[in-house]
Amino acid sequence: MDILELNNISKIYGSVKALQNVNLTVTQGEWVAIMGPSGSGKTTMMNIIGCMDRPSSGEIYLNSKNITRLSLADLTTIRRDTIGLVFQQFHLISYLTALENVMMAQYYHSIIDEAEAIQALARVGLSDRAQHLPRQLSGGEQQRVCIARALINYPQLILADEPTGNLDEVNEAVVLDLFKQLHDEGSTIIVVTHDPEVAEYAQKTIVLEHGRISKIM
Amino acid sequence: MRNSNRIFMVKMLLNSLLRRRSRIAVALIGIAIGATVLLGMITLCYDVPRQLGQEFRSYGANMIFMPAGRATSLSLDDVNLALALLPAEKILGATVYRYASARINLQPLTAAGTDFTQAAQTSPFWKIDGRLPSQDNEILIGADVAELTQLAPGMSALVSGRNKNRVGFNRPMLISGIVSSGGAEDGFIFMNMPAMESLQGNSGEADMVELSLTANEEELGNIAAAINGSMINIKAQLVKRITRSEASVLSKLESLVYLVTAVVLLLTMICVATTMMTIVMERRKEIGLKKAIGADSKNVGREFLAEGLIMGITGGLIGSVCGLIFAQLISDSVFARSINIEIYLIPLTLIISGIVTVLACLVPARRAMDVEPSVVLRGE
Ligand SMILES: Nc1ncnc2c1ncn2[C@@H]1O[C@H](COP(=O)(O)OP(=O)(O)OP(=O)(O)O)[C@@H](O)[C@H]1O
Ligand SMILES: [Mg+2]
Numbered sequence: 001m002d003i004l005e006l007n008n009i010s011k012i013y014g015s016v017k018a019l020q021n022v023n024l025t026v027t028q029g030e031w032v033a034i035m036g037p038s039g040s041g042k043t044t045m046m047n048i049i050g051c052m053d054r055p056s057s058g059e060i061y062l063n064s065k066n067i068t069r070l071s072l073a074d075l076t077t078i079r080r081d082t083i084g085l086v087f088q089q090f091h092l093i094s095y096l097t098a099l100e101n102v103m104m105a106q107y108y109h110s111i112i113d114e115a116e117a118i119q120a121l122a123r124v125g126l127s128d129r130a131q132h133l134p135r136q137l138s139g140g141e142q143q144r145v146c147i148a149r150a151l152i153n154y155p156q157l158i159l160a161d162e163p164t165g166n167l168d169e170v171n172e173a174v175v176l177d178l179f180k181q182l183h184d185e186g187s188t189i190i191v192v193t194h195d196p197e198v199a200e201y202a203q204k205t206i207v208l209e210h211g212r213i214s215k216i217m
Numbered sequence: 218m219r220n221s222n223r224i225f226m227v228k229m230l231l232n233s234l235l236r237r238r239s240r241i242a243v244a245l246i247g248i249a250i251g252a253t254v255l256l257g258m259i260t261l262c263y264d265v266p267r268q269l270g271q272e273f274r275s276y277g278a279n280m281i282f283m284p285a286g287r288a289t290s291l292s293l294d295d296v297n298l299a300l301a302l303l304p305a306e307k308i309l310g311a312t313v314y315r316y317a318s319a320r321i322n323l324q325p326l327t328a329a330g331t332d333f334t335q336a337a338q339t340s341p342f343w344k345i346d347g348r349l350p351s352q353d354n355e356i357l358i359g360a361d362v363a364e365l366t367q368l369a370p371g372m373s374a375l376v377s378g379r380n381k382n383r384v385g386f387n388r389p390m391l392i393s394g395i396v397s398s399g400g401a402e403d404g405f406i407f408m409n410m411p412a413m414e415s416l417q418g419n420s421g422e423a424d425m426v427e428l429s430l431t432a433n434e435e436e437l438g439n440i441a442a443a444i445n446g447s448m449i450n451i452k453a454q455l456v457k458r459i460t461r462s463e464a465s466v467l468s469k470l471e472s473l474v475y476l477v478t479a480v481v482l483l484l485t486m487i488c489v490a491t492t493m494m495t496i497v498m499e500r501r502k503e504i505g506l507k508k509a510i511g512a513d514s515k516n517v518g519r520e521f522l523a524e525g526l527i528m529g530i531t532g533g534l535i536g537s538v539c540g541l542i543f544a545q546l547i548s549d550s551v552f553a554r555s556i557n558i559e560i561y562l563i564p565l566t567l568i569i570s571g572i573v574t575v576l577a578c579l580v581p582a583r584r585a586m587d588v589e590p591s592v593v594l595r596g597e
Contacts, residue, residue: 043594052509052590073513079590080511091506091593095236096229103225108511112225133236149510161594 002064003028003157003188004049009058011044011211018044019055020211028156031179031189033199036208042192043161045208049190050083050159051075063156080109084150088162090142092134098145099130102152109153120148124178140171147178151187158182161192176201230524240499244492245532248570251485252536256566257543258478262471264548264556278312278339278427278456280437282444285452290315291423292450299448303440309429310338315413316424319378319406321358322366327405328376330413333357339427340398346370347394353412356390360397361404370394376406380417388416482569486577493525493581501588508590521582522575529574533567540566 004026011019019041026032034042047053048060051067052075059068067078092101102117121130124144134142143163150158160179164172172195180201183189191198199205207215234241282299284291293313300311312335319328333349347370350357356376358368368374370392377387390408397403414420430437437455444453497504504517541558548556 047591047594050509050590050594052594076508076511076513076590079509085509085593087593091502091509093503093506095232100229100232104229104507105510107222107225107229108507108516112222153511 001028002026003030003062004190005059005061005064006045006049007059007061009045009048009055009060011041011048011053012056017211019048021058022208022211022213024206024213026188026190029183029186029188030204031183031202032191033202033205034190034192034208035194035196035199035205036214040208041211042208044211046159046161046190046192049157050085051079080153082156084153084155084158086143086146086150086158086160086163088165090134090139090146090166092142092145092149094134097131097133098126098137098141098148101134101145102149105149105152117148117152120152121145123151124148125174138171140167140174143167143171143175144178147175151182156188158187158189160189162194163191164193164195164198172198226520226523230520230527234524234527240496241492241528244489244496244574245528245535247485247488247492248529248532248574249535249539251482251488251573252533252566252570253539253543254481254536255478255569256537256540256562257547258474258481259562259566260541260544260556260559261547262474263559263562264544277342278310278429279432280428280430280441281454281456282426282428283452283454284424285445285448285450288450291426293421293423295448295450296423296426299444299451299453302444302447303428303430307431307436307440309431310335310427311429312336312339312427313410313423314425314427315410315417315422317378317380317413317417319376319416321362321374321376321406322368323375323377324362324366326359326362328378328413328416329405329407330410331407332410333407336407339429340402342398343402344397345394346397347392350393350407350409350412352391353409353415354388354390355393355408356412357394357396357407358392359403359405360395362406363395368392376408376416378416380419382418384418386416482573485570486573489525489528489574489577490580493521493578494584497521497581497585497588500585501592504585504588505590505592508588509593514586517588518582518586521585522578525574525578525582526571529571530567532574533570536570537563537566 002025004024006022006024009019009022010017022045034045036042044053048055055068059066061067062078062082067075070078093104096104098121099114099117102120103112103114106112106117118127118130121127124147126141126144126148129137129141134145137145158179164175167175176198179189179191191202193199205217206213207217282291282296296313300308312331315330317328319326336343337349345357356374363369366374373389373391375387376390377385379385396407430440432440441453441455444451507517544556
């Protein structure tokens, strides 16, 4: 079953055509990698898939529902319920502990559940770091907190923009291993990466160039 | 369950404020200063009229009682009934005078019997050379009388005359002091009421009562009307000149204080609004992140205003303490008196600083709500 379908999507910023007539379908449980040079439109595409931005033209379907013309508030609801996000720069809230950062996602989603949040941290190997602030954590640990936060609400679709871009090899392996586990459990994953080794894990790799898909592998 | 969410959010807000103290310090100081001025000014506004009422009153009585209708004198019983109609805390002084014609060393003049402790309240402008009479055989003579008769404190003089029953009196008395007031009193001699009563051969009568009341012109009018309405033999009258200028000075002062307070609150609002605006700019990423992980604009706006409210109340609390100190200092140095602390003004200050801060946060909150979640994925 298709979880995501991009149909002739374009995104235009003034005179910059960040995406041009992109077509893509992602099936449930698939792992897709998006590659391409800087400025080719990868983040733009992630923003549109992640319901954080709307295309200039084209249609986008999530779970067979056309979400192209939904209001920002409706998009927020969909994002909250179906999508987990992992970022290159970790993006944790600096004044909250690891545990509180995870619980924040529960709070906005529905109801906080500390035990479950601790479990999520344990799953990424950080149960002993729950009470630490982000600045007391290493880059790899911060990224694992991000992953715990992304999966706390059982999203159908995990989007990660360069999740290993700021990590050393050891931490990269830990993070990729986590993704692999999630994938094995049935999560759909879309990862933006520069690293061919990361793309190796994916079942399908898309290469963007100047806002167009130049290759699907 | 919803409750646990609320507690969590309050904790997060406190964390946000506590773990970033230096960021919000400027706004907090602004609010505290605003609240200081607010409470200080309101306290002064409330207290100064009271203080000034007392100060102005040192320029004399602001009400007198006189015999009304056919009565030629006041009965002390009536006077006491009339005084009982007044709120006791408003009476700074009430001085009963009884007048009689007399001669001193054969010089004709007006003699007055009174209570000198009360007179000191209603005529604080009296300048006494020597001292006030303390015994019944002592008199205080006006400056003009002293000049005319060449009498001085320590000397004795013969007070003579006839009472109402045409019985003559002739009594040597000791001059305890000379009073100069610049008014009619300078031509009088004064003695204790019992001395006067013994000269006159009867007691329980008076000719005039001077009152010094802590009240504005409107209140004075109401008091006079109340007395005139219920006492047949007493006519209460305002001493106009003083009360009117008092009222206008007070109202001008009050509007000045309100104006200053309004300006300071406006400045507080601007300070808070600009600080919060800067904070929104600094926190764009964080706000975007909250949205990316599921917050909607309402969540963001609410949290922002709640932070504002907490800051407003905290600032208000700090300001209240400072405001009371500030009001006390001003009152001390300007009026040499301590202020009355009105406890209910503290919650009022907290509420006002809360409202002012939340108002100041409205525009920044709007800005925060408009932040798009896509800023998170985009580099700086
Ligand atoms: N808000 C915006 N306004 C104008 N132009 C934009 C905006 N966002 C992106 N762009 C442009 O769109 C193009 C695609 O940007 P995008 O961020 O998607 O690239 P990317 O593939 O993620 O690059 P990188 O690998 O460097 O992250 C770029 O030319 C960029 O300058
Ligand atoms: Mg990018």
